[in-house]
Amino acid sequence: MNPVKFYISDPWLKPFTGIIDERIEKCELKELQLKGKGSLAGFAMGHHYYGLHNTGERWIFREWAPNASDIFITGTFNGWKEKPDYRMQRINEYGDWEINLPSESMTHCDLFKLSVHWPGGKGERIPSYAARVVQDDTTKIFSAQVWNPAKSHKWQIIKFKPAATTPVIYEAHVGMATHEEKTGTYNEFTENIIPLIAKAGYN
Incomplete structure (x- = not known):
């Protein structure tokens, strides 16, 4: 933060300078956590990096989960079980996780979630950058869905x-x-x- 505080010109804010400084520090810390070595603009375009992407020959999936100790992709393609082939790997100190899968590992309209482990527990999570999420008509449970139609949308x-x-x-x-x-x-x-x-x- 610039040493010339913005609130100096407003005496009404003087009693709250400590709280304001604390909030500014939290904002700066959060900005650092979000952008890492990049920029906030890069973070805003995170959907190009995170989430599920098809390269034509393989699937690449990435998730940001800094507090996770283990992550598995579970879905209709593996019986919703934690399988070694669908175990993600942490790739850096910022909390990015990644997995590369053969193209036949998932198909169009498959449902999936993340089975996330953390110290002291685990739980199912919908990927933070899921491109498509659907709800089961019976259970009302939401799941991410693989969307890779054979023919892409044709603009009229x-x-x-x-x-x-x-x-x-x-x-x-x-x-x-x-x-x-x-x-x-x-x-x-x-x-x-x-x-x-x-x-x-x-x-």
């Missing part, structure tokens, strides 16, 4: 050009946009909510 408008006027944006939450006591689906949102938003004059 290749050269989209936005209107020159300032857009009027309506922020909506797909899962909450329903009167029913459940998580709304994208199809329901498309059929029931988007027409109302467009009718109200939003882009």
Whole structure:
């Protein structure tokens, strides 16, 4: 922190300088933990590094778990069991874990979670950078899902050009946009909510 404190010009903050300094130190420590040897911008793009990625020949999966002592990937492909072939390895002092798997180890729509061990316990966790998470209709339990369709999504408008006027944006939450006591689906949102938003004059 710059030795010239920002609160010097505000005498009303003088009684709280100790607390402010403590919070600043915590923020700086958290920033250091998040960015490691990189930058906060790099951390914000972490989904390009962490999570599950298919290289064409192999799967590469990475997770940030600094307090873990052991991590296994469990899922429909291994009976939800901790198997040696699906055991991750810690690769640095910052808490990054990694595993490389043959392409046949997972297939499109497989469900998976992490079985995380830590000193004194263990538990199931959804990967922090899961690209897709689904809920079982019966148990209501959420799991990460492998998403690697044979054909990628084909955009209908290749050269989209936005209107020159300032857009009027309506922020909506797909899962909450329903009167029913459940998580709304994208199809329901498309059929029931988007027409109302467009009718109200939003882009």
